[in-house]
Amino acid sequence: MAAHPVxxxxxxxxxxxxxxxxxxxxxxxxxxxxxxxDDLVLIDFAPGTKAAGLFTRSSMPGAPVEWCRKILPSGAARxxxxxxxxxxxxxxxxGAQAVKVTADGAAKALGCKANEVYLASTGVIGQILPAEKIVAQMPKLKAGLKDSDWMSAAKAIMTTDTFPKxxxxxCKIDGKVVTINGFCKGSGMIAPDMATMLAFIVTDAKLPADVLQALLKASNNQSFNCLTVDGDTSTSDTVLLFATGKAGNTAHAKASDKRLAEFRKALTAVMSDLAQQIAADGEGAQKLVTIDVTGARSDASARVIARSIANSPLVKTAIAxxxxxxxxxxxxxxxxxxxxNRDKLVIKIGGKAVTKNGMVRPDHDDAAATKHFQSRDVRIEVDVAVGKGAARVWTCDLTHGYIDINADYRS
Amino acid sequence: MAAHPVxxxxxxxxxxxxxxxxxxxxxxxxxxxxxxxDDLVLIDFAPGTKAAGLFTRSSMPGAPVEWCRKILPSGAARxxxxxxxxxxxxxxxxGAQAVKVTADGAAKALGCKANEVYLASTGVIGQILPAEKIVAQMPKLKAGLKDSDWMSAAKAIMTTDTFPKxxxxxCKIDGKVVTINGFCKGSGMIAPDMATMLAFIVTDAKLPADVLQALLKASNNQSFNCLTVDGDTSTSDTVLLFATGKAGNTAHAKASDKRLAEFRKALTAVMSDLAQQIAADGEGAQKLVTIDVTGARSDASARVIARSIANSPLVKTAIAxxxxxxxxxxxxxxxxxxxxNRDKLVIKIGGKAVTKNGMVRPDHDDAAATKHFQSRDVRIEVDVAVGKGAARVWTCDLTHGYIDINADYRS
Known part of the structure; x- marks a missing residue:
């Protein structure tokens, strides 16, 4: 694979x-x-760590996705x-065998159970994973475990990504400071329907697994689910959230607990930040595009409209x-x-209204809109004037770079 | 607009x-x-001509689409x-005013009613159509009417098309020879949901308007509805079928009449031919791609799958x-x-099976598949192994040409 410009x-x-x-x-x-x-990451979690996960809705899920789905109900991660x-x-x-060999190998090296080992893989579809090559690295990986090397981990999971994310x-829970760190990858085959390519979030908060799962799902809906690069949903989409429980906070039993308000906000902020970085590193991306749809029949309807705009090749090439x-x-x-409502719909480009009464505004400034489209940070707002539903979607433009990268990915 | 290579x-x-x-x-x-x-076409129909039409399902239909929808129930066309x-x-x-001015102008020139004048427009969205410039051409157009100048008509409706279609x-109805001619345009914003960009079919068959409409709908389902270039459904999709009734056949009262079997087949053939020409002239197209999905839960399900493949930027760039x-x-x-069924699904490339038992076949010949993808006529078959539904979709590859054309269409 050729290297592509950052x-x-x-x-x-x-x-x-x-x-x-x-x-x-x-x-x-x-x-x-x-x-x-490096192309291999091991994270070792302390006993008692809880896990939550969301996975691709593809009917062709990868073997690691099936593995994670199988082991997730226990809520335990090592x-x-x-x-x-x-x-x-x-x-x-x-593929199923490769997953088992990898999990067994990691469990043996770390002294835990195989069903406490979460797995994710990214890259070419349809090739057999030589798991023995992963297992062979386990002793070296275990010996090299460090408290903090997030940058190396973020770099090791990159494929066509041009920068680590x-x-x-x-934030605080009950006065105790809690840290939330995340890293992810993704630049093509990105249109997560409930998760994204690969994203991993780790916190020292103490939270029951079911609460963790509820928090992850809610934050995901405001972050990775607001993201599309090319409308192509991956077979490997995985977002995992791990909570080591070392922060010393009380383990509240409900995701909606008021004492978790700050945590919910911080988790969404970390995940939104990562999702926007994926849009910014969309294959061939030259511009980050934020699309806000308001006035829709429902939030779900607004999201469908926002995605329709974000996935349109004609909109994306116009921005390019x-x-x-x-x-x-x-x-x-x-x-x-x-x-x-065609006749009441309002489009804004760069904050300036373009349409009124089903046609272009007399005072529309095409030069100003063009100038906004020349910027790196393109903002499109559409009010469809039928209700109160709203949604935001991030995407990028469609450029020659996307063709360059994808007409020659395997070679 | 720059000229693009044929x-x-x-x-x-x-x-x-x-x-x-x-x-x-x-x-x-x-x-x-x-x-x-030339960029303007007038077709003059003999009294008694019947019309059928199908239009975009877009919630933002153009003024000509609304006009045609309004006048179509009469079934009469001049x-x-x-x-x-x-x-x-x-x-x-x-826009509504421009439509009225155009229809009135044509009706006056030809001595018919305005609501017997069908209209279609293609080009940039959001600009006001100076209808007076069209009306000004009516005397010249009327004076120049010829029995047969299909090529000029096909050329006059082109936008980013690189060849006329x-x-x-x-065929015969009751032993009487019937002719079916069609022409169309379209190369981007092509993902018709019930019609296509602009397509016009004219026959001398004698058929009641309701029969014509039923025949058009059935043939459309096997032709223009099997077509996608970029997944972007136009606001102007229009297919109109006119029957002058001059062939001298009996006007059968049911579309399903056995005596119309040959006509149904010929109509579908003409429309399929046109649809494939649109795929072959998709913006930037270098390869015509035919996707057949079988074994789906239903025909509708097969079509969704075939379109999902045909609209995938990653599949289209891989073919490119x-x-x-x-x-x-x-x-x-x-x-x-x-x-x-992931584990029973069979993909064929160029007629050769690639997959078996949920993975690549041991005898898969990647070089042969690559060679097939180098051809101009790419065939992909997918059997999804859950039922008997089938569908065919035509599309083209996604190349640098698409970006070139669409990053600079208005200028």
Whole structure:
């Protein structure tokens, strides 16, 4: 795979993520696909760590997704193993076997049960994962475990990503300071329907597994589920949230507990930050696009409309070409099959209203809209004037870079 | 708008369309947008001509679509006026006024009623159509009416099309020879949900309007509804079928009449031919792609899966790059949310099976699949192994040409 230029939307600097008590990291080079870079991550969790997870809704889920779904009900986690290069998807019984060999190998090295080892893989579909190469790295990984090496972990899971994606937040539960760290990858095949490519969040908060799951689901709905690069939902989408319980807070029994308000907000902030970084590193992305739809019949309807705009090749290429061709936004609303009032609909580009009474405003400034489309941070707002539903979606433009990357990914 | 290279999939030669008794043609240059080419078509129909029509399901339909919907119930047609350059969509009351002015002008010139004049427009959304420029051409158009100038008509409705699209067939009803001619345009914003960009079919058959409508709907389901270029459904999709009744056949009262069997087949053939020409002239297209899905829960389910494959940017770029990355086909089936059996699904590329038992076949020949993807005529078959539903969809690859064309359409 050829190296691609770093996204112009890459962060100017990366946050330094503090250690999370109860989580230790190591990375290695498996020799499966990549050369000259680590492609394997092990996270070791302290006993008592709880897990929550959300996975792709694809009917063709990968073997690691099926594994995680199987072990998640226990809510217990002792390790996470992630490899980049081969996704272990559509690999039949060999795929299930590779998963078992990996989990057994990690469990043996760390002295835990196989069903406490979470797995995720990203890369080419349909190739058999040589799990023995992962297991062979376990002694080295275990010996190299460090309290805090989030950057190495974020780098090791990259595929066509052009920058590592990290986010962190602190908040309080019952007066105790809690840390939430996350990292993720993703740049193509990104249209998560309930999770995203691969995202991992670790906190030292003490929370029951069912509460963790409810919190993850709610925050996911405001973060990764607001993201699309190309409308292509992956077979491997996985977001996992681990809570080591070392912060010393009380383990509240309800996700809606008022004492978790700050935590809910911080978790959503970390996950939103990561989701926007994925949009900013969408394959070939030159511009980050934020689409807000209001006035829809429901929030769900607003999301369908926002995604229809965000996934439209014609809207995305217009943004790429800085052609403020707002008629294509009209088209995308129209094709969504969701209720919208054509004659009262209001489009705003860069905060300035373009339409009124079913047509262009007399004072529409095409030059200003074009200038906004030339910026790195494109904002589109659409009020469809039939209700109170609202949704936000992040995406990127569709450029020659996307074609370059994807017409030649496997080679 | 810059000229773009002619699609490599353009026909080697164009069919010569015979005259259809009762239909006469003229084209002109309106001066609205284009220079040096005609952009306006008038078809004059003999009294007694019946019409059928299907239109976009977009909630943002253009003014000409609303006009046609309004006048269609009478089933009577005396004229069709089509312009290219401005779509007259999202133009509020000014758009409705432009439609009225155009229909009145044509009716006056031809001596018929305004509500017997069908209208269609294609081009930029959101711009007001200067109808007076169309009306100004009416005397010249009327004076220039000829029995047979299908090629000029097909050329006059082109926008980003790189070749004119024509098809013809003859068949018999009750022993009387009937001609069916059609022409159409479309290369981007093509994902018709019940019709296509603009397609016009004219026959000399004698058929009641309601029978014509039923025949059109059935044939459309096997032709234009099997087509997608970019998944972007137009606000202007219109397919109109006119029957002048000059062939001298008996006007059978039921679309399902056995004596119309040959006509049904010929109509579907003409419309399928046109639909495939649109796929072959998809913006930036280098390859025509035919996707057959079988074994689905229903025909409707098969179509959703076939469209999911056909609209996947990752599948389309893989074909563009001749990378037989069949894992992306798996992904596209998986994201469709339709029933499919992962472990029994069979993908064929160029007629050769790639998968078995939920993984790649041991004898899969990647080089042969790659070679097939290098051809101009790419065939993908997927059996999803859950039922008997089947569907075919035509599309094209996603290339740099699509970006070139659409990042700079308005300028």
């Amino acid at each position: 996204s112009p939307l890459a962060p100017k600097s990366y946050p330094t993520l503090p250690a999370v008590a109860g989580a230790r990291f190591a990375t290695a080079l498996s020799g499966i696909r990549y050369k000259g870079r 390790a996470l193993v992630v490899n980049a290069g081969i996704a272990n998807v559509f690999t039949g019984k060999a 990290l986010a962190t937040a602190k 070409g800085a052609d403020a061709n707002w008629g294509r936004i009209i088209m995308a609303v129209g094709k969504s099959a969701e209720p919208a | 699609s490599p999939l353009a026909p080697k030669s164009y069919p010569t369309l015979p005259a259809v008794a009762g239909a006469r043609f003229a084209t002109a240059l309106s001066g609205i947008r284009y220079k040096g080419r 004229a069709l006026v089509v312009n290219a350059g401005i779509a007259n969509v999202f133009t509020g009351k000014a 024509l098809a013809t067939a003859k 790059g001749a990378d037989a990355n069949w894992g992306r086909i798996i992904m596209a089936v998986g994201k469709s949310a339709e029933p499919a």
